Amino acid sequence: DIQMTQSPSTLSAxxxxxxxxxxxxSQSISSWLAWYQQKPGKAPNxxxxxxxxxxxxxPSRFSGSGSETEFTLTISSLQPxxxxxxxxxxxxxxxxxxxxxxxxxxx
Amino acid sequence: QVQLVESGxxxxxxxxxxxxxxxxxxxxFSSYGINWVRQAPGKGLEWVADISYDGSNQHYADxxxxxxxxxxxxxxxxxxxxxxxxxxxxxxVYYCTRDSIAVRPGWFDPWGQGTLVSVSS
Numbered sequence: 001d002i003q004m005t006q007s008p009s010t011l012s013a014x015x016x017x018x019x020x021x022x023x024x025x026s027q028s029i030s031s032w033l034a035w036y037q038q039k040p041g042k043a044p045n046x047x048x049x050x051x052x053x054x055x056x057x058x059p060s061r062f063s064g065s066g067s068e069t070e071f072t073l074t075i076s077s078l079q080p081x082x083x084x085x086x087x088x089x090x091x092x093x094x095x096x097x098x099x100x101x102x103x104x105x106x107x
Numbered sequence: 108q109v110q111l112v113e114s115g116x117x118x119x120x121x122x123x124x125x126x127x128x129x130x131x132x133x134x135x136f137s138s139y140g141i142n143w144v145r146q147a148p149g150k151g152l153e154w155v156a157d158i159s160y161d162g163s164n165q166h167y168a169d170x171x172x173x174x175x176x177x178x179x180x181x182x183x184x185x186x187x188x189x190x191x192x193x194x195x196x197x198x199x200v201y202y203c204t205r206d207s208i209a210v211r212p213g214w215f216d217p218w219g220q221g222t223l224v225s226v227s228s
Contacts, residue, residue, distance in 0.1 A: 034214035043218035087152055091213030094166045096154040
């Protein structure tokens with residue numbers, strides 16, 4: 001199985017900050033990676049797929065990059081509404097696997 | 108609008124069975140693969156299983172293989188998850204979620220609100 005490792009596990013930042021979350025795959029997954037945002041008590045919400053394609057309706061301050069084994073999710077200017085846990089997910093091969101999550105806190 | 112609504116969760120004793128359902132609306136159900144993803148209390152997301160648009164192909168996580176069965180009834184626009192030999196490790200919120208694009212399985216949108224399964228020992 002492909003293991004997905006996110007860093008950091010917890011991140012505290014201020015409104016307006018540029019925030020970067022990293023996701024590493026245990027083997028190459030090309031660009032078959034998605035990012036999700038999960039707010040407390042809610043279901044996850046798709047942000048990005050194919051590593052860098054922004055889902056329709058997602059604010060442009062979110063962006064994704066990377067390929068093979070290393071990927072990043074960037075929030076260009078952190079907003080209060082971005083308080084959430086963020087997950088990466090690979091769909092290169094079964095079983096699909098998620099990272100352990102990055103909890104983003106607003107200072 | 109596109110919607111998925113899960114039901115069937117509850118408290119069940121270890122070793123017993125439970126069947127979850129997910130009813131779809133707002134899209135052509137028979138054109139999309141569907142997945143189950145679960146989340147243990149306070150933990151991260153775990154993909155459980157998926158089924159192709161016509162029900163001909165299924166895949167499972169190792170942790171549930173041989174115990175869980177995913178199926179679908181396209182005329183009823185309903186997805187199922189039959190869960191047998193349940194253990195405490197299966198306690199989680201179970202989400203039903205659609206492949207985002209009909210011809211490309213892999214990433215998920217939208218998601219249902221989830222249904223909680225609690226397995227008591």
